[in-house]
Amino acid sequence: MKAFLLRHLSRIIALLLWIVFLLVFFAYKTTFELSSLDLSKQLYFFIKDSPSGPLFFILAYTFRSFFLFPSLLLMVMSGTIFGFWKGYLLTIIGSNISASVAFFTAKFFSNDFFQNQKHHLIVSWHADLQKNVFLAVLIMRLIYLP
Numbered sequence: 366m367k368a369f370l371l372r373h374l375s376r377i378i379a380l381l382l383w384i385v386f387l388l389v390f391f392a393y394k395t396t397f398e399l400s401s402l403d404l405s406k407q408l409y410f411f412i413k414d415s416p417s418g419p420l421f422f423i424l425a426y427t428f429r430s431f432f433l434f435p436s437l438l439l440m441v442m443s444g445t446i447f448g449f450w451k452g453y454l455l456t457i458i459g460s461n462i463s464a465s466v467a468f469f470t471a472k473f474f475s476n477d478f479f480q481n482q483k484h485h486l487i488v489s490w491h492a493d494l495q496k497n498v499f500l501a502v503l504i505m506r507l508i509y510l511p
Contacts, residue, residue: 390432405438413446426459430467
């Protein structure tokens with residue numbers, strides 16, 4: 366058990382930090398009884414009134430998947446704050462960075478997991494995912510998995 370903890374210490378710490386951030390996020394959301402629309406309004410006015418609005422928008426878009434925040438609200442917000450072309454450009458930048466962060470996060474957490482599995486269901490599931498990568502990603506995106 367101690368060897369397992371030492372080998373996976375960075376992953377355990379990262380997972381605990383993510384859980385803490387999620388708890389703080391949902392505590393804030395429930396304490397002030399905010400919906401996703403209310404949160405996006407707060408973010409809208411924060412980004413609109415800030416001189417560093419584009420940077421904050423890209424950061425919000427980058428880490429939105431960690432908080433299970435819908436991207437549609439951010440896409441609409443970018444057009445209303447920055448205009449069509451600048452909003453489109455910032456949305457493309459934010460979504461590409463968000464996808465990269467999600468990819469490297471998944472790679473960080475699953476690097477050893479699938480290689481060391483002996484259970485036939487997990488091995489066959491992993492093989493199926495590797496064969497149908499596009500379909501797996503499409504389904505995960507449609508059900509808002511990070």
